[in-house]
Amino acid sequence: MQFLWYQYFELFSLLCAVLCRKGLNFFSIGIMIPILILDNVTEVIGVNYPFFGWSDNYFVYDMYQILSLPLTFWLFSRMLDGSRKQRIRLFIAGGAIEVFFIVNLLFIQGISEFNTYSALIMEIANIVLSCLLLTRLAVRKDDESGLLMDPYFWINGMILIFSLVTIIVLGSVKYISAHHIKIRHILLYRQILPAANAILYTGYTGAFLLCQKLRTN
């Protein structure tokens, strides 16, 4: 069993989410706990795929994309806190993307390779939604606490950074593998993704602690 360094960040983030669950519920982002459980489980299985006798872990991450999409859209719908109409629009868009993911897994790219189209769409959706939410926050929030004291700012800021950094890498996983694009003898995505993950989960952890702090205040 392998446990890579960035997984500690994921695990710590999950622990914080569980400990600060009241704060998370206070900010309507209790869904973060199932998201983080899914992230951790996927990462543990994905990293230890030889243990299960698999030749690669693409299927694990393809399934992760399909499972995490509804949870992510649910999270955004909670954070956007829009009207019923806006929420329905968001769920329709999420549903359409989910259908595409399943079709892509079953008929287009298949289960034997990493579904780069799905990954690209997922990252684009993350970028668009997080930008929308961040802009809304900046425009609407005018109380004394400020944007930096808002957990949504950190969650969405980190999602945005993560998606911007990984969109290129995840979109070209196949190409990077085929052409052995490496930095210091390690494949490019194996270098970049762990660092991006570490940043993302550190941001999450900070946001969870803020949730708890603001709730108790």
Add this chain to the structure above:
Amino acid sequence: MSEATDQLTTTILAVILVLLFFGVLFLVMLAYYNYRRRQTAREKKEMRAVFDQQLMQARLEIQEQTFTYLSEEIHDNVGQLLSLVKIQLSTLEESSVLDLDLVRETKENAAKAFRDLLSLAKGLHTGHIRSQSILLSVEQEAQRVSKAASLEISITTDGEEKKLSEENQLILFRIIQECLQNCFKHAEASFVNIGFTWYSDNLRVRIRDDGKGFDVDRALAGHSGLGLNNILNRARLTGGSADIKSRPGEGTVVTIQVGY
């Protein structure tokens, strides 16, 4: 091949760094924008608090002046009339024959005192001023002042009359009231014109008298400028402005501009 891969790796890394840069820049810009927005909101709140305080102070000043004005009016006008009525009644009481002319005169004086009191009450009643148009309130006040101070007051209007907000209407009325008092108390004027010009977004009121005039700058700087400063401050409270133009021997023109 290796060189080409290196170039590709560098390019991918450069693109990632550029995207990362733009992401961070976007977040920083949002945070800064939000900071500025909050700062503006805070400043607005502070300005609002100062404005409210000034408004409260102006109300208190108006109230104080109203009391003084009321006291002077009762003493100088109604009080005098009633004293006269009392003397006339005493004369009647002491007289052995009934002087019908004196009775009629006493009755007229009592009625005049009553009319003056009613007119005074109307001019002071805030609700009354708020409920009717500013033009009507000023006309009534002009009638009252012209009777009391033998001052000829004309009112002219230009444009279609529009409704002022209640607060602005009251403040404007008090300003005009103060100007009229200044005309007969200090300016020794015999003629006053009050001109209303209704523009699309504001009302301009110009009060022109033929009094003895004064040096505006000196008056504003000195103790006697308290009433003039009140006019300027109150006009500012309505979100509008006031301008006082005068020269010794040339009368005075007060121009007030108030938004609806």
